[in-house]
Amino acid sequence: MIFKLRTLLWRILGVDYRQVLKIHDYVFLKNDPFTKIGKHTYDNGAIVYRWTDAPLQIGKFCSIANGVKFIVDEAFHGAPSITSYPLVNNLYKRGTNLNSGKNKKAFLDQIKQKAGITIGNDVWIGMGAYIMPGVKIGNGVTIAANSVVTEKSDIPDYSIIGGVPAKVIKIKNDNQTVEELNKICWWEWDTEIIKDRIEDFYKDQKTFIEKYKTDRNG
Incomplete structure (x- = not known):
């Protein structure tokens, strides 16, 4: 190696x-x-x-x-x-x-x-x-x-x-999931918003996407 x-x-x-x-x-x-x-x-x-x-x-x-x-x-x-x-x-x-x-x-x-x-x-x-x-x-x-x-x-x-x-x-994910995660782009959220929503990051991806796909700007 x-x-x-x-x-x-x-x-x-x-x-x-x-x-x-x-x-x-x-x-x-x-x-x-x-x-x-x-x-x-x-x-x-x-x-x-x-x-x-x-x-x-x-x-x-x-x-x-x-x-x-x-x-x-x-x-x-x-x-x-x-x-x-x-x-x-x-x-x-x-x-x-x-x-x-x-x-x-x-x-x-x-x-x-x-x-x-x-x-x-x-x-x-x-x-x-x-x-x-x-x-x-x-x-x-x-x-x-x-x-x-x-x-x-x-x-x-x-x-x-x-x-x-x-x-x-x-x-890791199918094309649609990748597209939705990129659209949500949670990494652009303010730190305090992420802290408010932190428990959602440990739920399944489908639940996370359904909850935030219409709230992409945090």
């Missing part, structure tokens, strides 16, 4: 995983200045690895376990280009300009290498999961521990995903 994980990370990022996960390249999620986190989302020590200011957006009421790693890189892994190797950053580690005189940062910005991560609301991410650049995760998704979620992973609302790379294991 560990070997498979390391190999996949190497293939996706285009560099040795040990070079990618250097201590000076990460920041704790709660301290990352380029991350936007919705209300009541919590984490137990998640880490962000980044080399650019690519956005990481996390919705409301998400639960993120210890050891989750968000890899926000320059998207060499996904672009249809001549090479997946990060030539500029590795050949100009200490330089600010290319041989042509162009500013290194300006050049990287110009070729649009940044790939952000977008996570919906009410998402649960298990311990040790890797969330790779370019990933978009829907509402109500459950991600199994130690999964590697790549931009090629199909991550619909209210799905359970897992594996290396992560794939859909099952959809």
Whole structure:
């Protein structure tokens, strides 16, 4: 499992995983200045690895376990280009300009290498999961521990995903239920309203939907 994980990370990022996960390249999620986190989302020590200011957006009421790693890189892994190797950053580690005189940062910005991560609301991410650049995760998704979620992973609302790379294991609800829950979007309710209605969250979904499908704004 560990070997498979390391190999996949190497293939996706285009560099040795040990070079990618250097201590000076990460920041704790709660301290990352380029991350936007919705209300009541919590984490137990998640880490962000980044080399650019690519956005990481996390919705409301998400639960993120210890050891989750968000890899926000320059998207060499996904672009249809001549090479997946990060030539500029590795050949100009200490330089600010290319041989042509162009500013290194300006050049990287110009070729649009940044790939952000977008996570919906009410998402649960298990311990040790890797969330790779370019990933978009829907509402109500459950991600199994130690999964590697790549931009090629199909991550619909209210799905359970897992594996290396992560794939859909099952959809939690039928299409109509998913649609109704998204329309109700309870995560947009004021906190006090949620507290007033908190017992309803522990009833069956049909009862919850019938009660609030006409009261979607809280």
